[in-house]
Amino acid sequence: GAVVSQHPSRVICKSGTSVKIECRSLDFQATTMFWYRQFPKQSLMLMATSNEGSKATYEQGVEKDKFLINHASLTLSTLTVTSAHPEDSSFYICSAREAAEGTDTQYFGPGTRLTVL
């Protein structure tokens, strides 16, 4: 199956700093990547849809100036959490859609656990 990587897997930072998370599709090209956030015992919540070469589409309630998304190539999307605060502590997961497969199946990266002190 398709492989998606994420880096870093875990990050601890001080309040007010910015954190960048990378999502890569390793063996396929992904015109669309998705960023999710999951709080403990909660569902995955879609934050934004990242389209290669164009602006990301943010879900309602997600601040686009706080969560900056860049999808510069067909294999890389980045999420930057700017001026992180403790309430941003969460499990951030990206996924990439393998369009060539024709089923719109999304494959998930291993996730990044962010802890803001």
Add this chain to the structure above:
Amino acid sequence: GQNIDQPTEMTATEGAIVQINCTYQTSGFNGLFWYQQHAGEAPTFLSYNVLDGLEEKGRFSSFLSRSKGYSYLLLKELQMKDSASYLCAAYGNNRLAFGKGNQVVVIP
């Protein structure tokens, strides 16, 4: 809008069969996915249904009824490693909407 509903937790014995249900209301529905998620890890893809009926893949099978907005995941010959949360996700309007997941605990 999108609304996904799943029961929250169940316990089953090794070797048994478990059925996990999911109901959904999704605009522009175009498929139902099942994912497995172990604690602290990202979801892994299990199955995809877009047409009514049963899809069998080894020990796991998934069923879809579009008219009823209903799907189930069937886990056969349960193994200890199957202890995980099982998420159903309905695809519509270019996005996946996830249920909260059903935690399955497999006991010896």
